[in-house]
Amino acid sequence: MTALRFVFAKPWLWSFVAAFGTWLVTILFTGGASTLGLSQAALTFAAFSIIVGLGQMFVVTLGPGNVDLSIPATMTLAGTVALKVMDTQDGAILLGLLVTLGVGIGIGIANYALIKLLRIPPIIATLSSSFIVQSIAIATNRGIRIKPPAVLAEFSIASFLGVPNVAWLALVISVFAWVLLEKGLFGRWVSAIGQNMRAARLAGIPVDGVRFLTYMLCAVLAAIAGFLLSCFSGGAALNMGSEYLLTSIAVVVIGGTAVAGGFANVPGIWGASLFLFLVVSMLNTYGASAGVRMVLTGVIIIAVIIAASRKAVR
């Protein structure tokens, strides 16, 4: 009884239940042969969704209308520029990292400048900035695929204790995000702004400063994800970020973060990211065609959201 109430009080648990269920069904279909491979692949690909999802989560928590649509472009730009700067040299990795962070910070500043100075709604501001950023990415490498430095390429596909390195990195970032959200002043302020921005200002919260930092955090996380993804896949591609636009929003929603703002949830991002990847692999295992796969993915996401929001009805 208590356990049941616990489950209902934690909406994010549903995403884990769903992820585990999908995992189990897929494993059973292959008779257990794919257990290790599927688990590792799930953790690897979920890691990228987790990193961008955490940034999007903070932005969405700022309240209605707050969403960052420039994540894919930021990922692409960070990947292309960093690989170009490093030029396959192992010695330039630190420089590449600094450039990645610089790209994130720059785009964060640009996004909030558009929102604040020109008073453009965030959804439009980040969408328009994403076109500019994407164009810069195109101009930067002109479609030439540069390989990542060998050390990085190896690191990004290797595992430690059976868990992929990128998943470890996502875990470190998640722990940091959880502390920031649940224990930090910053998280408290973000949540307050998401509930009532005017009241937050009148309670002494530096509203503009907090919103600015949040957009910057989101862009930096997207840049890091883009950097890792381009190292993982052996070079940056101009469309490498595109699937992360919807993914970043979907994992936030499925993970139990309030779409209207004011309440965020870090563990849910993990459950949701794993679930999204596993749904696709399950359907692949069953041999579903691309069209069927997309339809079913949509239906399953809707089902999970309905299941997760049932507790609100009480």
Added chain:
Amino acid sequence: MTATTTNPVISVNGATKSFGAVRALAGVDFTVHPGECVGLVGHNGAGKSTLVSILNGGLTPDEGTIALNGQPAVRYSIAQARATGLRCVFQELSLCPNLTVTENTRVAHRGLRGFGWRRRARALIRNKLDDIFPGHGIDVNQAIASFTIAERQMVEIATAFTDAGTGLSLVILDEPTSSLDAGLASQLLAYIGRFTAAGGAIVLISHILGEILSASTRIVVMKDGKVVADRPATGFTIDSLVGAMGSVVRTREGRGAASAATGTPVLSRPARGQAGRAFRVFPGELVGLAGLGGHGQTDMLVDLYMGETNAWLPRRAAAVAFVAGDRAEDGNFPLWSILRNMTLTLLPQLTRLGLVDGTRESQIATDWRQRIEVRTKDMSNPILSLSGGNQQKVLFARALASNAAVVLMDDPMRGVDIGTKQEVYAMLRAEAQKGRTFVWYSTEMDEVCQCDRVYVFREGAIVAELAGAGITEDSILAASFAEAAA
């Protein structure tokens, strides 16, 4: 007594109602006759709101019966209540902010349908506004969002008194004057007199006991879910009413001689307009902002607050704190617990390396919960589980618990019961004694009269400055109305 010879509009017999373990009503008899204005008073939590919900059909009593015009009502509902001609004006306003006054009238009155409803609705609401609040200056084609809170309340009241052909027998007014200034309130009370003289019935709930005494023909006092007194209004005085409600009238403690307004002001604003005066506040003062509601007092407070705080950079210690009067708009964080709502402003003081010290946070919250007597079992309950008065106490604690030297208060006593008010007054005096500075906008005269110095506002500018013994109801009214009377 002609009232007893006619059938009562509505009568409730032996009503009880429990919410879980809480017994909100413990056997209440309540009757309203045509031509009566029944004053209903009691502390927060005495059961007034529950009784009103039973009267308007929103709640079904666990036990007891309801009769309409002498006939027992079966399966009494909101629809039946409206069909009988019963209307309610609630403390929390219920207008749609994006619609115009006319459109809101249509929402409230389903009878206004078919071709030309807009024209009929406009005429109805405009006439009723003119009738109740002559000279109101409200444009009925404007959206509600563009009105001040006082104007919205006027529209709400006028909408309830509008009859679109379904009849109107009883209007329940829950704190109708809480946002209205003295002039508008007296217009409303006068209208209540005319309405009852024409055979209508009123149930009036107000924390302003003077209003209850002057407007009511009969007064019902509630306490702990029971009716403890039910007598003609002439049988009561303010003291006996307060006595019946169970709170003790504390004698007004003057602050002694007005503190010397000298030294460097902690806040100041230059004069505005031709007749305007400069605004200055000195350390340790309790400065009142008076005048008719909506004449620039709130704007000035928000302006002062924004000027003293920064929207970009955090400060370790808050220089000023703000106590909101409009809790839903400016104060509450609805998803949060009482504790989180209370500690928000002082949080930077409890933060080391970006992390909040949760242990100290709950210690301080527990401490303040005792000091201001927030009535809750658990500080982790949601803020909205509290009654309005207790929510307001939490907002007070939010400001007072911080180390802000100046506290700005935006008419924070709306809908707060008299016991809570007395507790807060005592707290303010004690804090001012310790050197804290308060700027207090209030629409209630006895609150303004507690201040050391008072600025009277009219049309966005300060038109008078009163101090010490010069702060009287007469002088404030004179300054507020000077131009209107000329």
